[in-house]
Amino acid sequence: MNIATQKNVYLLSDGDASMKDLLGSKGANLSEMARLGLPVPPGFILTTEVCNTYLRDGHTLPSGLMDEVRQALSTVEKSMNRRFGDPENPLLLSVRSGARISMPGMMETVLNLGLNEQTLRGLIRQSGDERFGYDTYRRFIQMFGSVVLGVNKDYFEDLLVYQKKQLGLVEDTDIPASVLRQVVDAYLEIILDQTGQPFPEDPMEQLRMAVESVFGSWLIPRAVAYRNHMKIDHTLGTAVNIQAMVFGNMGDNSATGVAFTRNPSTGEKELYGEYLINAQGEDVVAGIRTPKKLADMAVELPRLYQELSEIAYRLEHHYMDVQDMEFTVERGRLFMLQTRTGKRTVQAAVKIAVDMVHEGLLPVETALLRVEANQLSQLFLPAFNPLDKQKARQAGRLLATGLNASPGAATGMIVFDPGEAKTLAEAGEKIILTRLETCPDDVHGMLAAQGVLTARGGNTSHAAVVARGIGKPCVAGCEACKVDLKRETLTVRGKVLTKGSIVSIDGGTGEVFEGTIATQPPQITEELEHLLNWADETRRLGVRANADTPADARKAVEMGAKGIGLCRTEHMFMAEERLPVVREMILANTSEERRKALAQLLPMQHADFKGIFQAMNGYPVTIRLLDPPLHEFLPNRDEAYAELLRLEKADPYQDAVKFKHAVLAKIDELREVNPMMGFRGCRLGLVYPEIYEVQVRAIFEAACDILEEGGAVQPEIMIPLVGYAKELETIKVQLDAVAHEVMSRRGRWPTYLFGTMIEVPRAALVADQIAKHSQFFSFGTNDLTQLALGFSRDDSEGRFLARYLEKNIIPENPFETLDQGGVGLLMEMARDKGRQTQPDLKLGLCGEHGGEAKSVQFCHRIGLNYVSCSPFRIPVARLAAAQAVIFSRQALLPELGQPFSQVL
């Protein structure tokens, strides 16, 4: 656009809410309010394009700009019946920045602009209040001095504090006019001293300097850093909002405040906010005086409260969303200084969205977009009371931050021995099991504890995986915590905590606190039920749960899952009483010995599967056969070695010594350099076919039981880590035979599916071949991400991944939000190739991405049949899947990395 023909300055009455790109968010909303006839101080806006021109042209204002400003100013002067720079009846201005996207506190504001020795006298005359005049002048010099002239704020503050001290005063408002006059003189002195120039007296010059300063503030480091962090485009630029000053500090019939049309914390329909009598806006923000609750205003200033309520109602209905407003009362007259969409907690977001539908304010479709799906999971976990947690932080009780390995909050005594943890828990104690790292021998302790804390290991360490599986909060790899298992101490930041010390861990943030923090239970409301039911009516993507036990399965159904998408059978091998049998199986030297051990596991697994089938009541249950490397079932090497030495000392000839030697040898034999890519998944099943055989036998015995009892059942057998069609083909032939054998003997014929995980990149590349032997694909995006990106999850997160995110080399953590550009491409390839061979191939995703909104929406877009996730994330998936439908209807697509703006 040609600058010459471009309109650089908009009067508020010329704009509207749709012009956010040009006028900034604040300016557009001010214009909208003006257009609606609401009481807005008159003013005008310099556009964001002027900002970009200014910055592009080496910080030079477009020629003629100040003439346009002068012209707009004259309109304001007329409307206010005051003149800018007039010594008799001066108009003062506020100059505020305002970008397309709010960047709170990042850029500059100058209030009370237009004051000098002459206009000051006019202001005193206007207000009839000398103290007010000098106070306003003092504020202006300080603000202009620090913001525009770059003088350190402390010079002004220190002087004011010194003066108050001299006089024995506490509040700024107590300083008498005579002292303020001296302060003003001293301030002008500071300016001359620090800048070498006298304070600019010419109001138009002040205005020009303030405008340049606001534009320039777009590039100050903290603003740039903020935009980097929030992934805001650096080319947006800021507008400058110039309005007539109104004063909330003109006495006891003046006030300033903020108001929400509904309670942003609970969603209650009530005018909510705070205000201060006789104050300027900055006083509310600065926290120098404690503001009053807005409800008090109904008593203190009833007429104005009434007027504000009516405006609030009008704005909420106009914008059809909660408004967050700033207002000022000048001598009994209400002015609106800002309105914007109100940020809110997820609890409030749910209630407000549903209430607004019931009030007829919103269609369901819009309401479904008003809640950020990812945040719903917060509602289903015990959480720390935010205030209590804040207090703990302020009190310096935050000990360290580790990895947020499994969400939820827990408080309890630290106990280092899993056996002792169990005993104490059975005696009613709340325990945080604290270990260097965990291993299968610790699971009974983990089950008994409220939460788990480990000093080592990543987000896929044993502790993390098991904790997520059993739904316990876990902070893993907290390297600042030095755990000494012998002395039973946890040393962190020089503090030594002994067994029994109380800690509180937040598995959602990785924080570890000393002492107790109050937790609040999950808050499931009627409104949430409404919202999720609407989501179910809207979505097309199926939602299943990852669930390994009957209890998990029941929880999953309760949360709205229509099936199990991932039942991990390894947890059936890890139960305390089974581990010895599993180890016998691993130590077996022949297929025969292995079969013998497995035979002992058969009835246990049979019962497990039956329980799960019963809980799922006919919904499909996808069972993944054994996946992890066998060494995960063996004890920790160091501990096994210590145990061996202990036993040898007692009696070197006892059988237990021989056995421990065999265990150690097996641990060494199975040790792997890169276990993630080692001897696991179907590779185990192919080398030791008897393992999968027993698992399938247990599944079909259980399925036949259900049919015999008149129930319904839909087992789906899933093979992990397939990369070659031949792997799947070989296993399928073997397992179909076992299934057939059981079904023939039992005379029951449950229908079942046979399928595979797609988690090795090669599987996606040859999906056409694999689909010949598979009735479904389930994308295991955890491992697929690790392999496609070459990121070991355990090793990346603590090391380079944080740095990558910080430097914006990758936009999001690919283990949280699916890497659509890379992993997503493999998924689409597998879909196309798979369905080319088998058009009705069922496609699902299991893995943590199945409970993350953007990933779920991607799954909808590429046409998967379902996603599967942890039970507490099912509501996320249900809502996200509905939002995906709405986005595609509206051809909307939330940008990567852009959080919902209205969420608190």
Added chain:
Amino acid sequence: MNIATQKNVYLLSDGDASMKDLLGSKGANLSEMARLGLPVPPGFILTTEVCNTYLRDGHTLPSGLMDEVRQALSTVEKSMNRRFGDPENPLLLSVRSGARISMPGMMETVLNLGLNEQTLRGLIRQSGDERFGYDTYRRFIQMFGSVVLGVNKDYFEDLLVYQKKQLGLVEDTDIPASVLRQVVDAYLEIILDQTGQPFPEDPMEQLRMAVESVFGSWLIPRAVAYRNHMKIDHTLGTAVNIQAMVFGNMGDNSATGVAFTRNPSTGEKELYGEYLINAQGEDVVAGIRTPKKLADMAVELPRLYQELSEIAYRLEHHYMDVQDMEFTVERGRLFMLQTRTGKRTVQAAVKIAVDMVHEGLLPVETALLRVEANQLSQLFLPAFNPLDKQKARQAGRLLATGLNASPGAATGMIVFDPGEAKTLAEAGEKIILTRLETCPDDVHGMLAAQGVLTARGGNTSHAAVVARGIGKPCVAGCEACKVDLKRETLTVRGKVLTKGSIVSIDGGTGEVFEGTIATQPPQITEELEHLLNWADETRRLGVRANADTPADARKAVEMGAKGIGLCRTEHMFMAEERLPVVREMILANTSEERRKALAQLLPMQHADFKGIFQAMNGYPVTIRLLDPPLHEFLPNRDEAYAELLRLEKADPYQDAVKFKHAVLAKIDELREVNPMMGFRGCRLGLVYPEIYEVQVRAIFEAACDILEEGGAVQPEIMIPLVGYAKELETIKVQLDAVAHEVMSRRGRWPTYLFGTMIEVPRAALVADQIAKHSQFFSFGTNDLTQLALGFSRDDSEGRFLARYLEKNIIPENPFETLDQGGVGLLMEMARDKGRQTQPDLKLGLCGEHGGEAKSVQFCHRIGLNYVSCSPFRIPVARLAAAQAVIFSRQALLPELGQPFSQVL
């Protein structure tokens, strides 16, 4: 095809060499010889289709087949002037199997068929030799009895041995007729005893039974296993060759032998082979008598030798390849029993191919296909003398077999301490450095040793990678060897070898022998030079070397490389005197400290690069910046801990203790769960930019030196482990600035390229984006294979991979031969996407596949610009690239897993 109209039986005169599918290889060549008028015993062939029909129809011969046989037989009878089953003048037959692809020793043969009590008398009359008659009958009963009737061979052998012992005889030929008569009776007794049936007397019945037996032998377990192993199609079936018997055992003017038209071991042009006077063919094979060299026949049977020479010459010219022939002389008359392409050593293959071109026998193009490219690498490494190695094996000196981690052969004394190894080597000793596993501290010992032996670690362990890099033979992960570093012993198979014991290791096979085995030096001949020059004239694919030092670079040029495709800079960090500085760099806590340590490395690296540039004399040099995880430069944890304890004991307050503590802490900090996917490659370069910066500075200083000295230089900077375009972009900006800074200062402007490895699957998927910042891609197929397949090389090979190959789940080891169906697909995708962004993008492959023939041919087909491999594999790549051109001209493509048939 309808059986009724199908021709089941072919007379030799009806077939030719092109009919191998139908007549089998042996039959087709017999027909061809007959067609050429060479003296072949008359006969006929039952086709492979009959075999398949027979097997398909439940082991039933097609109706009417025996009539066709009878008819063909009558032609043979006429030609031989004898009749089958005629008591007066009997015709005897040989019945031999013969498939499309030779399966030596796998299937059945019956000789002398047609004998019974009656025809025996006719045979004695014909030959005038009673002993011959009974001996032939004895042989027939034994062969028919064991092959067709399934009687255990030992019954016959034991009886014969017993008889000889009774009579005090040594050779079978010494047994008189009278005794043989008793043997025959006893044999017939055995048959009746073991089968419950008398020996079949009817010659036609014998023939039918023998035919069925040959067909049936297609499915005997050893044949099936052999075909599985050799990847031969099970549906080929075998033909049956039925010919008139001729007898090499009819006295001293009879003989039998094998002959090659050229020496299969050296390639010399000479009639080469062995023969036996008065013997049947099986005697040569059985090794009961020691055969004579064929040269002796020129003296002993000069006329026949002359005749054989002429036939050999004719056959070689006819087939235009070396022939491997079987012949029999019956009472002064020469018969050809077989001719086929002669297998040969790679030395011979090269000489023969080149000689034949010079003789005008072959066009160059054909000669280039006559050598299996992969085998060329054998010529460039010291190898054990095959005979000497065979003897060692027979003497039970093979101790164990580990992983073939780095090829070549070496003999020396085992030494466990690297320092001691160096000292002893400097004193002139030959050393095999023997360790549990190696670490960077051991490299000086590895450099000093002849070879390296480790008890642990895989093909990508430190020992393996370094040994391949420095070109030393290495056997790694030899788990049968128990290494005790304290006692300095190596225990294997119950034997305890102490320091100084002599072992011989073959890094190409993984074998470890006790004692000395003679090695033979690399044999580089004039013929090989010829062949490789022809290959260079033919090929279009460039061939570069992986070379890390000036010495490597000189070797590479010598071997014909036209550039370096992979210069790994990590080896520059591992030299003994640099390691302390590198560790200082790793232990640094700040960027400043790191820079200080790096500054010390700068001049050393500068000199390294200069040396390499000089050696490459203007050819391009692709330099990969630091890739391995930093922990690879730190000492082994256990040893560091032991050292710390030792130091602490001496004086816990010395500085060294503090330092060792820091080292240990760093080792623990850098420890990774899956190092292959951890903090390495460009991730290091992005987190510690100063490392890459110093490397690039050293490269450009060196390049400017070369230009200043009037030389030419083409550096190519290559970034490892890139997965995101942004990684490359970020690094490129930084490095271009450093390069520019150096070049400006020096006033020299070497042209350089900037590019990336494609080794993370994601990089292939987003190659269009990556190509924006890259002038070349080099496929790192070692890591790309690991990640695309999810196979950790270290953990797969010893565990499931062997099982997978054995069960034919994957056709070939994907770390040896590129996985075209999976990894290859990613490469093609990267090529298409990369060239879409940048049409002149240069594409190469570096990694071990660059020196493997089938992989090289794939690289040619998909249009790469070059491959890069270890220096000693360059000839492989040169020849394979030429063969690729010829294959594509001839639309030929060697099937996966099918070795060149003529190679010994």
